[in-house]
Amino acid sequence: MSTVYELSHLDALEAESVHVFREVAATFEHPVLLFSGGKDSVVMLALAAKAFWPAPLPFPVLHVDTGHNFDEVIAFRDRVVERMGLCLEVARVQDDIDAGRVTEDTGPRASRNRLQTATLLRAIREGGFDAVFGGARRDEEKARAKERVFSFRDESGQWDPRNQRPELWNLYNGRHRRGEHIRVFPLSNWTELDIWSFIAAERIELPPIYYAHRRPVVQRDGMLLAHTRFLRLLGGEEPYEASVRFRTVGDATCTGCIESTASTADEVVAEVAATRVTERGATRADDRISEAGMEDRKKEGYF
Amino acid sequence: MPQLLRLATAGSVDDGKSTLIGRLLFDSKSLFTDQLAAVERASRQRGEDYPNLALLTDGLRAEREQGITIDVAYRYFATPRRKFVIADTPGHIQYTRNMVTGASTADLALILVDARKGVVQQSRRHAFLASLLGIPHLVLCVNKMDLVGWSRERFAEIREDFRRFAMKLDVTDLSFIPVSALHGDNVVHRSASMPWYEGTSLLHHLEEVHVASDRNLIDARLPVQYVIRQAGRDFRGYAGTVAGGVFKPGDEVVVLPSGLSSRVAAIWGPGGLPVTEAFPPQAVTVQLTGDLDVGRGDLICRPANRPHTGQDLDAMVCWLAGAGTLTPGATYTIRHTTAETTAAVQKLEYRLDVDTLHRDESARALALNEIGRVQLRTRKPLLFDAYRRNRATGSFILVDDTTGNTVAAGMITGPALPASRVVWHAAAVGREERATRGLTVWLTGLSASGKSTIAVELERRLVAAGRPAYLLDGDNLRHGLNADLGFSAEDRAENVRRVGEVARLFADAGVVAVASLISPYRQDRERVRQAHERAGLPFLEVFVDTPLPVCEARDPKGMYAKARAGEIRGFTGIDDPYEPPSAPDLVLRPDDEDPAARILTLLNRSAWWE
Numbered sequence A: 001m002s003t004v005y006e007l008s009h010l011d012a013l014e015a016e017s018v019h020v021f022r023e024v025a026a027t028f029e030h031p032v033l034l035f036s037g038g039k040d041s042v043v044m045l046a047l048a049a050k051a052f053w054p055a056p057l058p059f060p061v062l063h064v065d066t067g068h069n070f071d072e073v074i075a076f077r078d079r080v081v082e083r084m085g086l087c088l089e090v091a092r093v094q095d096d097i098d099a100g101r102v103t104e105d106t107g108p109r110a111s112r113n114r115l116q117t118a119t120l121l122r123a124i125r126e127g128g129f130d131a132v133f134g135g136a137r138r139d140e141e142k143a144r145a146k147e148r149v150f151s152f153r154d155e156s157g158q159w160d161p162r163n164q165r166p167e168l169w170n171l172y173n174g175r176h177r178r179g180e181h182i183r184v185f186p187l188s189n190w191t192e193l194d195i196w197s198f199i200a201a202e203r204i205e206l207p208p209i210y211y212a213h214r215r216p217v218v219q220r221d222g223m224l225l226a227h228t229r230f231l232r233l234l235g236g237e238e239p240y241e242a243s244v245r246f247r248t249v250g251d252a253t254c255t256g257c258i259e260s261t262a263s264t265a266d267e268v269v270a271e272v273a274a275t276r277v278t279e280r281g282a283t284r285a286d287d288r289i290s291e292a293g294m295e296d297r298k299k300e301g302y303f
Numbered sequence B: 001m002p003q004l005l006r007l008a009t010a011g012s013v014d015d016g017k018s019t020l021i022g023r024l025l026f027d028s029k030s031l032f033t034d035q036l037a038a039v040e041r042a043s044r045q046r047g048e049d050y051p052n053l054a055l056l057t058d059g060l061r062a063e064r065e066q067g068i069t070i071d072v073a074y075r076y077f078a079t080p081r082r083k084f085v086i087a088d089t090p091g092h093i094q095y096t097r098n099m100v101t102g103a104s105t106a107d108l109a110l111i112l113v114d115a116r117k118g119v120v121q122q123s124r125r126h127a128f129l130a131s132l133l134g135i136p137h138l139v140l141c142v143n144k145m146d147l148v149g150w151s152r153e154r155f156a157e158i159r160e161d162f163r164r165f166a167m168k169l170d171v172t173d174l175s176f177i178p179v180s181a182l183h184g185d186n187v188v189h190r191s192a193s194m195p196w197y198e199g200t201s202l203l204h205h206l207e208e209v210h211v212a213s214d215r216n217l218i219d220a221r222l223p224v225q226y227v228i229r230q231a232g233r234d235f236r237g238y239a240g241t242v243a244g245g246v247f248k249p250g251d252e253v254v255v256l257p258s259g260l261s262s263r264v265a266a267i268w269g270p271g272g273l274p275v276t277e278a279f280p281p282q283a284v285t286v287q288l289t290g291d292l293d294v295g296r297g298d299l300i301c302r303p304a305n306r307p308h309t310g311q312d313l314d315a316m317v318c319w320l321a322g323a324g325t326l327t328p329g330a331t332y333t334i335r336h337t338t339a340e341t342t343a344a345v346q347k348l349e350y351r352l353d354v355d356t357l358h359r360d361e362s363a364r365a366l367a368l369n370e371i372g373r374v375q376l377r378t379r380k381p382l383l384f385d386a387y388r389r390n391r392a393t394g395s396f397i398l399v400d401d402t403t404g405n406t407v408a409a410g411m412i413t414g415p416a417l418p419a420s421r422v423v424w425h426a427a428a429v430g431r432e433e434r435a436t437r438g439l440t441v442w443l444t445g446l447s448a449s450g451k452s453t454i455a456v457e458l459e460r461r462l463v464a465a466g467r468p469a470y471l472l473d474g475d476n477l478r479h480g481l482n483a484d485l486g487f488s489a490e491d492r493a494e495n496v497r498r499v500g501e502v503a504r505l506f507a508d509a510g511v512v513a514v515a516s517l518i519s520p521y522r523q524d525r526e527r528v529r530q531a532h533e534r535a536g537l538p539f540l541e542v543f544v545d546t547p548l549p550v551c552e553a554r555d556p557k558g559m560y561a562k563a564r565a566g567e568i569r570g571f572t573g574i575d576d577p578y579e580p581p582s583a584p585d586l587v588l589r590p591d592d593e594d595p596a597a598r599i600l601t602l603l604n605r606s607a608w609w610e
Helices: A009-027 A039-052 A071-084 A093-098 A116-127 A192-202 A265-274 A279-283 A293-300 B017-027 B033-045 B061-066 B095-103 B121-132 B152-166 B202-208 B451-464 B489-508 B522-534 B548-554 B559-564 B595-604
Strands: A031-034 A061-065 A088-092 A131-133 A150-153 A181-184 A213-220 A223-226 A240-245 A256-259 B003-010 B073-078 B082-088 B108-114 B137-143 B173-178 B221-223 B226-230 B235-241 B252-256 B260-268 B283-288 B299-301 B308-319 B331-336 B339-352 B371-384 B395-399 B406-415 B439-444 B469-473 B512-516 B539-544 B586-588
Touching (some): A009 B235, A093 A116, A223 A240, B003 B121, B017 B202, B082 B095, B082 B202, B121 B137, B137 B202, B439 B522, B539 B595
Parallel strands (some): B003 B108
Antiparallel strands (some): A213 A223, A240 A256, B226 B235, B260 B283, B331 B395
């Protein structure tokens, strides 16, 4: 009897991500992992923990906090940090606003999403981080489809799509000078469905708002926005209660939810497998600003 | 359990590549309505009255503005059987660099041709690059079949045309599918318009193609990536991605370059799952017995199956940088598996014309997108295999120390043998299944130069080391195989030809053929070498350079005396010429100590010799 030496696609993706985590830990001095409590960063954290087992994570985690959070997500974040004994650093957008380093948009549609970039770059600078793990996936958005696993950023944290380093085999080039850094995307080749399949298979805990629950929402620009204390209603908007869940979790003012009754990971896997709308298309108001909205923000230093 | 298949696409935009990808995504329900709406919106803004599916992959602002594709885009789609990662490589000016990037990890290359235009320069380039990068499977999609009236003859013509070209390449699995990406014929569903086509649809082919056997499961290789220690539990594990072969707990292993022996105590998968067999591309953590000093850049393998260790390598490189060129004398940082050191370009052997496959040996440098063969010397020894044998231990990148940029991609051909013209072919498919691999050691020199003594000793040592070897002695063969031949120039040529053929067969069968033959004429020996090279077998020419007076003084069979006395005519060295090799792989002189050992040393440096 001969053994079939084959990996399932999830095992292959996991192996690739684990390789990336170990590569960074071996070749950088001060890596940090961006952790918001969202599903991608939760999966990243789970993979990182696997990569270094039985040792603890050899780097801290960083939350760039817009201040407009879902309470459930912050509670979840703190629970995970406590349970895993992580070293959490929080960089607050509010601090940059208070210091006058950035100016907050005004008006009912104002979002702090764009302001995150300055706070992220400040945190990287102040922490002296040379590698920053982000949970971005290439299937999310067309600008991200062109992103490398190791993405070079200059002193200002900028991404230059025309000047990306070729990335061959699994030989990653993390060369940088002081002040420059590398964004690292271990989930590059994962899709939304892969993430959920992994969550279901590994029984990974997520913030409860990823599963169907009833909450007040408003319809705006073809999206469903949660009626939280951060949302200012426009004329004619009337909150109503619905059974919803979130596909992505970010700033509460611009992250939409979808109507759903999927209350377990397996039900979400089935729902995601059947959907014909991307998660960003369904739930991210800020991506709709322009055709190249994400590209422009990435060039500024967004992850 | 769906599996992952990585494919790289190639072909110029006009060949309908984006349409084909769009069709695959859409028909497999992986193209989302908001993405499609965005494409429709962007197409309208550009004044196009149809959804331009190229906009799905051309995502960057500059690409949209200029209508060109800047870089490789990665796309994902899935069927219940498989998950696909498409490296969508643009067909524009920077084709080589981008294709190399996208193709380095691909299991399959998809090349598109327009049925009206047939096989064009671009198709040949892409096929060559796919073969150079060692992509095991190649699919030629003949697109726009609707525009040639679904012509069976046209398809057959293109297929034959391409097949002729592909014969020059190292392509093991080649498929042809006639499609119409626009109408969806043979993309996901079989076409009703081409009833003469008996094969499967493209998607079905992608789901079925057998890729598991493409990995090297023979040569166990684990480059140590990271050492995991856990304080308090006394845990010390060597983490890394298996680059070849299969490791099991209990295996005897050796750690290179130190050469320390040990045993696999335990293997852990990510998160601490016990692993009974670790194979590529699993990421594992290995615990070894005993207290060893092992670090990143070391390599764990089996004692009887080691990679090459050396500072001199022969490699094909693709220059990827727009600024600067690759020139002999320059030094770079080389990244190879988890090791990093400095590499100096010793020599540019030739630049390869990707269109004609012509080798330009007068080339002085490699510029952007150019490919050439180089010799490198590294500061520290590397632990490597030939790329054809193992993509993970045979590949490297060069990094420019000033800019930090990745400037070249390299594929190792084998160890460099300075002052040798031997082309060290790596193993061909089929031979790998044999228990051993053969080659020919050809000893040439005057009568009584000592060839046979060396050959006998070499054969003895090889056999003693468990290596199948067989001595083909020129004199002995003249009693049987060549009993009908005399010593005229024609008969000597025929003698050499026959022994050369026999040696080649032995080598092909996995035996080391040790031929000991005066073989006085350069041209005859050259033919034997060429026959070996054509067969992909190493041929090692050893010149036993013993001066005539020494040979004549030895004269064990009294032949020189007879020749001097005129009893024998046409005796080599006396009244018939001996043409010494112009570039032998090894020269042995009478005062050399242990000549057989010197041949063995040379063999040990061969890519063939595992």
